[in-house]
Amino acid sequence: MAGLSPCIDEALVARAAEVVAGLKRKQLTLVTAESCTAGLISAALSQAPGAGEVLHGSFVTYTKANKAMALGVDLFVLKSQGSVNAEVVRQLARGALARSPADLALAVSGVLGPEPDVDGNPVGLVYFCCCHRHEELRVLRADMGQLPHDTLRREAVLQGLAFIDTCIER
């Protein structure tokens, strides 16, 4: 098996380890709710030393039907406004906190391309929501532009991780 590249790129794993260390310092546990990143934020975090003390898990809600059924996102909102907007990431984050023992939730929903999504949202548009259990939630909108698919995936993971840092340092 020698010579194989790592399952997840080492730069992402290293950045995730910094976030896990920050959560440990603050004694906060995390759950993620991931649409476009599909579990990659959770998987990267899980590789950090001590991840088991910090990461409860993730709800990957790739389809609209699963956003509604697994996390209780309002189907009317999904059908009328699509999956990539502030309201949906808010509902994803709240839904994850309601179904997990975690202190903090990070939600992400966006369009990584190569095509716009079925609702016409442009490639590179990504919304994040970070939410402490007992505090007001924060939403971040990123317009990353029409970059290659894997570059957008990387940026979505990195910006999601950075947003956790921002939210726990406030």
Add this chain to the structure above:
Amino acid sequence: MAGLSPCIDEALVARAAEVVAGLKRKQLTLVTAESCTAGLISAALSQAPGAGEVLHGSFVTYTKANKAMALGVDLFVLKSQGSVNAEVVRQLARGALARSPADLALAVSGVLGPEPDVDGNPVGLVYFCCCHRHEELRVLRADMGQLPHDTLRREAVLQGLAFIDTCIER
């Protein structure tokens, strides 16, 4: 951004794409319930062409508390028998199907090391469960041995993907 390695190793993504193609041929949709792989199976599947027609998402239940709260796994079983056994992967798969519109669930729970888990399960022990909504579920136990952490992660992802193939071809 040129020259960056891909977020997820290309061999895993290529194997996941074969599984997505197989699910499409069978017109089956999938949800995963991932403990030790922490979302990596879901993330790899999501990169396949047409993944949005096949993959509903994933429940990543990294801690025991989250296995119980997110997927309804029996806490008594988790406390008395640990997280890595046939009964827990059965409950993970059933819990995921009950909370998702998917036709098929793949659950995985194991010890990727470098240390045995808190219940004394050895490094390299991984259980999988694959379950159609209306059929009997199937459990697979793998003893992968004391391999490096990232090698075990890769093997857990690949064996999980292969188990989906096996279950849909029956």
